[in-house]
Amino acid sequence: MLNMKLFKEQVELIRADHEKRGISCEPIDTVLELEAQLVDARHQMEMARKERNTAARAIGVAKKSGDAAEIERVMAEVTDLGKRIDELDEAANSLIEQRDRVRMSIPNILHKEVPVGADEGGNTQHSLHGDKPEFDFDARTHNELIEMNKWVELERAAKITGSRFFFLKGDLARLELALQSYAVDFICKRGYTFIQPPVMMNRQAYEGVTDLSDFETVMYGVEPDKLYMVATSEHPLTAMYMDEVIDTALLPIKMVGVSACFRREVGAHGLSDRGIWRVHQFTKVEQIIISDPEDSWQHHEDLLQNCIDLWDSLDLHYEVVNICTGDMGTVAARKYDLEAWLPGADAYKEIVSCSNCTDYQANRLKIRYRKKDNTHASVHTLNSTAVATSRALVAIMEQNQLEDGRVKVPEVLVPYMGKGILEPCSF
RNA sequence: GCCGAGAUCGCAUAGCCUGGUAUCGCGCGUGACUGGAAAUCACGUGGGUCCGUCCCGCGGGAGUUCAAAUCUCCCUCUCGGCGCCA
Known part of the structure; x- marks a missing residue:
């Protein structure tokens, strides 16, 4: 959610961003209009409250002096004011609710280098890594291999x-x-702290970290308890600091989390989604940074570099992609994806997503830090996959397959596995 | 699950019984003193703001009242005790 200050002081910035995304500016005008009404309603209410507070205090004084007629007169006045205040209060609350419902649908301000494009076709290549494997036999799809x-x-x-x-x-x-173990070790060596989060969250915390429409299409709800299964450990790890003012000396907070991730995948169909590529439950090792706004773009590059080094060490072929305006979503200001080459599909497919959400999540979650001048400001939140294990397995299987269908284990994982070749299961 | 005690500004803590302007301390900021610093002193340190001797704010919600941090009820969480449990 964007700060109201931005609407008041730099609304042209939000408009320019909407132009770039190719979406209507109408919601911006709605927010401004509702805000103007709210300021007015609030002022009227404050003036009424002021009158009431003054009068109510006078009652205390009058009671001590015992002037019964005066007490009665003031009490009648205060009762009337009370009714008016209730009405004004209700009007103001309704305006806040209307304003924020629209405000939540307004996306984050994009980084100036995000390429402009209508959909994923507008994404641009950032870099290409590793050698494309060559096979002297017909490469199998991961579906064939797992079967x-x-x-x-x-x-x-x-x-x-x-x-x-x-x-x-x-x-x-x-x-x-x-x-999982290898990726956690790898990221921890770079100064991140390993954390295992809860895999369910309540509605209020969840609204802080995600798009409202995700509740329909992505999240599983646990009905009697009104909880939601986490779609990624990014959500609990970011929300864990909600409603807090963080000591500036503790920033940046760097975390690596592992959790099961649950996704409904409503509307996902098709041949490319078969097997274990797109599933309702998978495990993911995730990097999270909570940062001073001044440093967040550097941290974003660092997160990407961690991914590149990690995936290079697995000796896989992939490309890094700049996500364009039309493919960005609501929360991120800039996003890189890693896409691994799948010989079975003869295509590059998403395995990692690396985002800087700037203050968009922090505004909603009220995660702030104390600045030098003693005022509060929202932190920046960043997140990046290290490995989503099921998709990494697909990439390893397809790129490292042998002619007989067995699979070579990446060098760096051999010590963790105790063997160099994946053998078939007996049943 | 049962019983009891709690939740107050970044941290810590008073106010609650007996309703009437949110307390002391630490930390932090600004200023004074200084060659500079430490120490000391003064002021400031939740949000809003049309900057007012203004409004809101004491875990969340509802109620009682002219008036609620304070009284009543419901909820959430924390701590202690008991129970159950991988």
């Missing part, structure tokens, strides 16, 4: 939960665990 090696149970999982859930078995499950 011939019996590494994944999709149909049996469907019996007990539904489609898009899975059991991960044997060497592939062990590789998943190895990836």
